[in-house]
Amino acid sequence: MQANAQMVTQGESAPVLELRNVSRFFGPVQVLFDLNFDLRPGEVHALIGENGAGKSTTMKIMTGYIGASEGEIILDGKPVVFHSAEDAENEGVELIHQEFNLAEQLTVEENVFLGRELKKGFLLDQKTMRDRTRDLLAQLETNVSPRARISEISVPEMQMVEISKALSRNARVLIMDEPTAALTSAEAEVLFKQVDRLRAEGVAILYTSHKLEEVKRIADRVTVLRDGRHVLTAPASDLSEEDMATAMVGREMSNLFPPKRTEAGDVVLEVANMAVPRYVENASFTLRRGEILGIAGLIGSGRTELMEGLVGARAATGTVTLNGEPLRIRNVDDARKAGIVYLTEDRKARGLLLNQGMRQNLTLLALSQFSNVLIDGKAEEAALDKAITEFDIRAPYRDVKVGNLSGGNQQKLLLAKTMLADPDIVIIDEPTRGIDIGTKQQIYEFIHRLAGEGKSIIVISSEMAEVIGLANRVMVMRLGRVAGEVSGEDVNEDTIVKLAMGITSGTNNEV
Amino acid sequence: MKFDLKVWGPIIALIVLCVAGAFMNENFLSAANITNVLSRSAFIGIIAVGMTFVITTGGLDLSVGSMAAFIAGVMILIMNYLIPSMGVTVGVVLIGMAAALALGFVAGLLNGLLITKMRIEAFIVTLGGLGIFRSLVTWLADGGTISLDFDMRTFYRPVYYDGILGISWPIIVFAIVAILGEIAMRYTAYGRHCAAIGSNEQVARYSAVHVDRVRTATYVILGVLVGVATIMYVPRLGSASSSTGVLWELEAIAAVIIGGTTLQGGFGRVWGTVIGVLILSLIGNLLNLTDYVSPYLNGAIQGVIIILAVVLQREKRASR
Numbered sequence: 001m002q003a004n005a006q007m008v009t010q011g012e013s014a015p016v017l018e019l020r021n022v023s024r025f026f027g028p029v030q031v032l033f034d035l036n037f038d039l040r041p042g043e044v045h046a047l048i049g050e051n052g053a054g055k056s057t058t059m060k061i062m063t064g065y066i067g068a069s070e071g072e073i074i075l076d077g078k079p080v081v082f083h084s085a086e087d088a089e090n091e092g093v094e095l096i097h098q099e100f101n102l103a104e105q106l107t108v109e110e111n112v113f114l115g116r117e118l119k120k121g122f123l124l125d126q127k128t129m130r131d132r133t134r135d136l137l138a139q140l141e142t143n144v145s146p147r148a149r150i151s152e153i154s155v156p157e158m159q160m161v162e163i164s165k166a167l168s169r170n171a172r173v174l175i176m177d178e179p180t181a182a183l184t185s186a187e188a189e190v191l192f193k194q195v196d197r198l199r200a201e202g203v204a205i206l207y208t209s210h211k212l213e214e215v216k217r218i219a220d221r222v223t224v225l226r227d228g229r230h231v232l233t234a235p236a237s238d239l240s241e242e243d244m245a246t247a248m249v250g251r252e253m254s255n256l257f258p259p260k261r262t263e264a265g266d267v268v269l270e271v272a273n274m275a276v277p278r279y280v281e282n283a284s285f286t287l288r289r290g291e292i293l294g295i296a297g298l299i300g301s302g303r304t305e306l307m308e309g310l311v312g313a314r315a316a317t318g319t320v321t322l323n324g325e326p327l328r329i330r331n332v333d334d335a336r337k338a339g340i341v342y343l344t345e346d347r348k349a350r351g352l353l354l355n356q357g358m359r360q361n362l363t364l365l366a367l368s369q370f371s372n373v374l375i376d377g378k379a380e381e382a383a384l385d386k387a388i389t390e391f392d393i394r395a396p397y398r399d400v401k402v403g404n405l406s407g408g409n410q411q412k413l414l415l416a417k418t419m420l421a422d423p424d425i426v427i428i429d430e431p432t433r434g435i436d437i438g439t440k441q442q443i444y445e446f447i448h449r450l451a452g453e454g455k456s457i458i459v460i461s462s463e464m465a466e467v468i469g470l471a472n473r474v475m476v477m478r479l480g481r482v483a484g485e486v487s488g489e490d491v492n493e494d495t496i497v498k499l500a501m502g503i504t505s506g507t508n509n510e511v
Numbered sequence: 512m513k514f515d516l517k518v519w520g521p522i523i524a525l526i527v528l529c530v531a532g533a534f535m536n537e538n539f540l541s542a543a544n545i546t547n548v549l550s551r552s553a554f555i556g557i558i559a560v561g562m563t564f565v566i567t568t569g570g571l572d573l574s575v576g577s578m579a580a581f582i583a584g585v586m587i588l589i590m591n592y593l594i595p596s597m598g599v600t601v602g603v604v605l606i607g608m609a610a611a612l613a614l615g616f617v618a619g620l621l622n623g624l625l626i627t628k629m630r631i632e633a634f635i636v637t638l639g640g641l642g643i644f645r646s647l648v649t650w651l652a653d654g655g656t657i658s659l660d661f662d663m664r665t666f667y668r669p670v671y672y673d674g675i676l677g678i679s680w681p682i683i684v685f686a687i688v689a690i691l692g693e694i695a696m697r698y699t700a701y702g703r704h705c706a707a708i709g710s711n712e713q714v715a716r717y718s719a720v721h722v723d724r725v726r727t728a729t730y731v732i733l734g735v736l737v738g739v740a741t742i743m744y745v746p747r748l749g750s751a752s753s754s755t756g757v758l759w760e761l762e763a764i765a766a767v768i769i770g771g772t773t774l775q776g777g778f779g780r781v782w783g784t785v786i787g788v789l790i791l792s793l794i795g796n797l798l799n800l801t802d803y804v805s806p807y808l809n810g811a812i813q814g815v816i817i818i819l820a821v822v823l824q825r826e827k828r829a830s831r
Contacts, residue, residue: 313716331719333721350713350716351717353714353777355710355777356707356710360703364703364715364718364720365718367703368700371699374694374699375698375700
């Protein structure tokens with residue numbers, strides 16, 4: 001449904017900031033398609049979509065962090081070009097990052113005026129800055145001293161400091177990237193009150209969140225993105241949470257995925273009462289031979305941490321049984337020796353050595369296979385040849401630094417590296433994050449082939465379609481716990497989204 | 512293969528230095544002079560090989576100069592203590608050597624464990640070590656000099672001054688250490704793991720590398736090599752004092768950097784370090800032999816070379 005639901009709320013007021021037919025490419029990959037989006041003074045406009053739908057890109061374009069490849073940005077009815085975030089800030093367009101941009105060792109007032117310090121002659125005008133900061137915080141009903149260091153204050157207080165920083169620059173447009181992600185519900189209440197107040201003062205607010213009840217409650221209008229495309233824009237009052245969820249995930253899944261495997265062998269891995277301090281409590285699950293188990297849940301639901309705990313990359317407690325034998329995993333090497341490997345979601349920070357070549361990266365995990373006393377360079381080269389063919393890795397030249405490969409080729413190299421350890425159980429976290437559709441398909445086929453060879457696979461993904469397209473059984477996590485498990489016919493968006501979002505529903509049988 | 516300044520830079524610098532030196536002073540390339548220079552640079556060289564592993568892994572050790580002085584002092588005290596009962600014998604020398612190696616091992620292990628297990632920055636731990644060892648040797652010497660028994664000094668002397676086929680022992684030992692180091696860095700899993708940790712500790716950890724173990728081992732290797740260097744150093748002067756080994760740590764680090772190892776870790780080459788050591792000591796020697804520039808400016812010239820080496824070897828980092 002191409003939306004012409006573009007309707008006028010609260011009548012009249014013309015948009016203050018508007019995107020017209022905006023597209024954005026990263027290299028050859030298009031991530032935003034011909035998007036129209038606008039913000040009006042005194043409204044909260046929620047932008048929602050799955051991870052990778054294009055929300056971040058949209059926000060970054062609106063605030064000058066990146067440019068639009070095509071299309072226009074209209075400010076107060078006139079086209080503008082933001083060359084940098086500073087350009088946008090000078091026009092009163094402020095982005096509040098999900099990860100705060102605060103200098104931890106500086107005080108609140110120093111942060112609020114960072115880079116725009118008020119001066120009296122050569123010296124800082126500390127008194128004025130302190131008074132202004134105090135006023136701003138008082139407006140936000142935040143009881144924190146302007147002289148407190150950021151490292152001493154709580155997360156919601158930091159959020160308020162970020163907002164005061166934006167307000168101190170007379171923000172007219174406030175773009176809030178998942179502001180409640182780090183807040184408890186009580187803290188979120190305080191934030192909502194401030195959002196209401198800012199709206200009443202005529203600030204235009206773009207609000208993103210994965211929590212649909214929040215969107216329903218606070219937004220005047222809602223725009224849904226999917227795969228970089230506009231799905232609909234409608235008044236929040238016209239949409240139920242379920243409508244939003246359906247619009248977010250409802251996609252045609254043609255033949256991106258190979259036909260599902262339904263047969264599975266004996267239980268190979270049994271995890272009981274696994275806990276990862278601060279992230280996961282009491283998680284239990286089993287895995288069968290030749291099975292693809294999907295793990296769904298919002299970012300921050302503890303999926304990654306659970307698996308990192310299992311493979312010894314994080315401290316964890318719980319019992320692990322492999323082929324009927326108890327197994328103790330203290331570090332990643334123990335897991336590797338037991339035939340369990342984990343492909344990280346963060347290939348740049350945890351998966352690959354970006355400033356080294358493909359060969360060094362490929363053999364790092366399984367280096368013991370290649371070295372007696374000395375490393376067998378010929379065997380390594382042969383392994384690289386094989387990996388390049390088997391995984392279709394396309395490198396401009398053979399000793400290229402891995403940081404210069406495309407995301408898709410990096411991911412294939414990471415897969416090749418992991419498979420070199422000849423594992424029985426492969427845990428893949430976000431197998432296709434940030435890679436193009438063609439490579440995605442290759443990776444899906446590869447995952448299937450592995451399962452066909454009798455390996456057991458766990459796929460963690462934020463892309464609902466991926467979990468559903470690959471897995472015959474899906475475990476859903478929410479807030480650090482296993483929220484439920486679905487299999488067979490029940491593996492569909494509706495059931496999973498509801499479990500992941502914690503929307504109670506009477507009709508689904510949760511296991 | 513395309514010309515790569517990063518690979519050839521240090522070698523070219525060394526060649527240029529030798530040619531220039533030969534023109535300035537005919538004795539510069541004489542066997543006697545070269546042997547002298549190499550023997551003197553062997554201590555720093557042996558330590559610098561160990562330092563290459565520490566820096567490649569993303570660490571740093573500032574304590575090595577003081578550690579060498581401390582080990583030398585203790586080694587001499589032990590030998591002097593044993594002479595009345597055991598006489599001036601090979602046995603005493605061997606015990607002294609074993610003590611030096613053991614002390615180096617323990618000191619390195621302490622550094623390594625404080626850094627990996629207690630999670631204290633290498634700079635802090637080894638800066639502390641620098642002060643502690645220096646102070647300990649001054650205390651042991653009571654502010655003066657710890658001297659080896661005179662007869663023993665004569666007995667032990669050949670370890671520095673003699674050799675095989677005209678090549679003195681320090682040079683032979685330095686060569687062996689360098690060759691083993693080069694092999695370990697380039698062709699063993701251990702060297703690969705050091706570079707991996709230096710590039711990105713998280714990636715190494717997720718790739719089943721025992722990060723703490725590998726990192727601790729770099730400090731232990733360096734400690735033992737400091738012991739080896741001390742074994743070669745003691746017979747040269749036969750004494751240790753609070754001024755023994757002063758600034759060795761900086762010379763060793765400078766040699767490593769000139770050789771092309773990156774200070775932030777992730778890439779190291781032992782042969783480069785050897786070249787770095789040679790460049791530094793040949794410059795000092797050349798200034799002493801010629802009178803174009805005052806030898807007092809030695810430090811300034813070395814400083815310029817270090818900075819120049821880093822500028823020339825800088826590269827655009829792979830995009831993150």
